[in-house]
Amino acid sequence: MSGPLPPAGPRxxxxxxxxxxxxxxxxxxxxxxxxxxxxxPASNSWAAGVRDVLAADGLTDAGDLALPPTAEAxxxxxxxxxxxxxAGRRPxxxxxxxxxxxxxxxxxxxxxxxxxxxxxxxHADLYDSFEGDRYSxxxxxxxxxxxxxxxxxxxxxxxxMNAHQRAQAxxxxxxxxxxxxxxxxxxxxxxxxxxxxxDLDGLDPAYAPGVGHPEPGGLATREVIALIxxxxxxxxxxxxxxxxxxxxxxxxxxxxxAKLVKEIAGRMLAGATA
Ligand SMILES: [Mn+2]
Numbered sequence: 001m002s003g004p005l006p007p008a009g010p011r012x013x014x015x016x017x018x019x020x021x022x023x024x025x026x027x028x029x030x031x032x033x034x035x036x037x038x039x040x041p042a043s044n045s046w047a048a049g050v051r052d053v054l055a056a057d058g059l060t061d062a063g064d065l066a067l068p069p070t071a072e073a074x075x076x077x078x079x080x081x082x083x084x085x086x087a088g089r090r091p092x093x094x095x096x097x098x099x100x101x102x103x104x105x106x107x108x109x110x111x112x113x114x115x116x117x118x119x120x121x122x123h124a125d126l127y128d129s130f131e132g133d134r135y136s137x138x139x140x141x142x143x144x145x146x147x148x149x150x151x152x153x154x155x156x157x158x159x160x161m162n163a164h165q166r167a168q169a170x171x172x173x174x175x176x177x178x179x180x181x182x183x184x185x186x187x188x189x190x191x192x193x194x195x196x197x198x199d200l201d202g203l204d205p206a207y208a209p210g211v212g213h214p215e216p217g218g219l220a221t222r223e224v225i226a227l228i229x230x231x232x233x234x235x236x237x238x239x240x241x242x243x244x245x246x247x248x249x250x251x252x253x254x255x256x257x258a259k260l261v262k263e264i265a266g267r268m269l270a271g272a273t274a
Contacts, residue, residue: 008088008089008090009057009058009059009060009089009090009265009268009269010053010058010059010060010089010090010091010092010238010264010265010268010269011059011060011061011062011084011087011089011090011091011092012035012059012060012061012062012092012093012094012261013062013063013064013065013080013081013084013091013092013093013094014031014032014035014063014064014065014093014094014096015031015064015065015067015077015080015093015094015095015096015100015104015239016028016029016030016031016064016065016067016096017067017069017073017077017095017096017097017099017100018069018096018097019069019070019073019097020097020099020133020135020136020137021097021099021137021212022130022131022133022136022137022138023212023213024212024244024246024247025246026212026244026245026246026247027095027096027097027212027241027242027243027244028067028069028096028097029245029246030094030095030096030243030244030245030254030257031064031094031095031096032064033243033245033251033254034094034240034243034254034257034258034261035061035094035258036254037251037254037255037257037258038054038258038261038262039054040255040258042255043255043258043259045058045262046262047262047263047265047266047267047269048229048263048266050266051266051269051270053262053265053266053269058265058269059092059261059265059269060089062080062083062084065077065080071135074099074102074103074135075103077100077103077104077107078103078104078106078107078110079107080107081093081103081104081107081108081237082107082110082111085107085108085111085112085237086111090235090236090237090238090268091104091107091108091237091238091239092237092238092239092240092261092264092265092268093237093238093239093240093241094239094240094241094257094261095239095240095241095242095243096239096241096242097137097212097241097242098121098125098137098138098140098197098199098241098242099135099136099137099139099140100140100239100241101125101140101141101144101197101239101241102135102139102140102141102143102144104237104239105117105140105144105149105150105195105197105237106144106147106149108149108195108236108237109147109149109150112193112236113193114148114149114150114151115149115150115151115192115193115194115195115236115237116150116151116152116154116190116191116192116193116194116195116233117141117144117150117152117153117154117194117195117196117197118154118156118188118190118194118195118196118197118227118231119141119153119154119155119156119197119199120155120156120157120196120197120198120199120202120219120224120227121155121156121157121158121197121198121199121201121202122157122158122159122160122199122201122202122213122215122218123138123158123160123199123201123213123215124141124155124158124160124161124165124168124169124174124176125137125138125139125140125141125142125199126139126141126142126145126165126168126169126172126174127139127142127164127165127168128142128164128168137242141153141155141172141174142168142172145172145174146172150195151192152173152175152190153172153173153174153175154174154175154177154188154190155169155174155175155176155177156177156182156188156202156219156227157177157178157179157182157202157203157218157219158176158177158178158179159178159179159180159215159217159218160215161176161178175188179217179218179219182219182223187227188227189232190231190232190233191232191233192233192234193233193234193236194231194233194234194235194236195236195237195238196228196231196235196237196238196239196264197238197239197241198224198238198239198240198241198260198264199211199241199242200240200241200242200243200253200256200257201213201214201215201218201242202218202219202224203218203219203220203221203224203256204216204217204218204219204220205218207219207220207221207252207256208221208252208253208256208257209247209248209249209252209253210243210244210245210246210247210248210249210252210253210254211242211243211244211247211253212242212244212247213242214247221256221259224260225259225260225263228260228263228264228267229263229266229267231267232273233272233273234271234272235264235267235268238264238268240257240260240261240264243257
């Protein structure tokens with residue numbers, strides 16, 4: 001089965017899994033903290049000043065999956081995302097480490113056909129294998145591309161490219177808008193069914209310090225919000241991953257993640273745009 005989704009609202013799905021992290025644990029604790037920031041009375045629930053995303057016809061919440069810290073989690077994530085799609089909703093997943101994106105994209109592609117992926121990250125996450133693990137959080141987009149789950153892979157914010165990942169990007173035809181290209185004015189042009197994957201380390205650590213692999217020289221919060229608001233195509237699913245509360249400062253990064261969730265939900269509620 002493939003084709004456009006019917007008009008449908010976004011649904012949160014927490015993916016509390018961090019066993020494929022290569023450096024630090026912590027992202028498994030992220031979903032309830034991002035949710036708490038989303039519902040915090042410190043702010044309101046309007047996206048872009050035009051839509052209350054937490055209104056009755058807005059963002060719904062499927063809660064968190066129960067995930068073991070083992071390979072079995074991948075099948076459970078795929079099934080959980082598939083269930084959101086079967087309910088006619090647009091999955092908005094809260095990570096978890098970035099390894100969750102492979103089974104999540106797989107569920108979307110199996111239900112709807114290959115999607116164009118817009119991937120915001122400091123890292124390309126294209127390793128064939130990392131420290132002996134082909135399902136590491138450093139590898140999800142290699143698995144996605146090998147299986148033909150994506151029609152395009154457009155990567156924004158990259159600033160840690162090495163020779164192996166450059167070769168992988170070329171092998172897979174990934175379109176890489178690194179920070180140098182971004183600073184020179186390059187912007188992604190998306191169309192059709194889009195899956196948006198945001199690793200919070202795509203932002204500069206000045207804006208989002210609560211990540212396991214902080215990499216200076218990244219995107220401003222405002223730039224990521226603009227990317228979401230100006231995104232063309234039909235945003236069928238998204239994830240916000242790699243929030244590590246152990247490294248956060250005053251919950252700032254949870255607040256940033258919640259802000260991005262609001263804007264993604266608002267963009268999903270606006271429907272397809274040409
Ligand atoms: Mn990253």
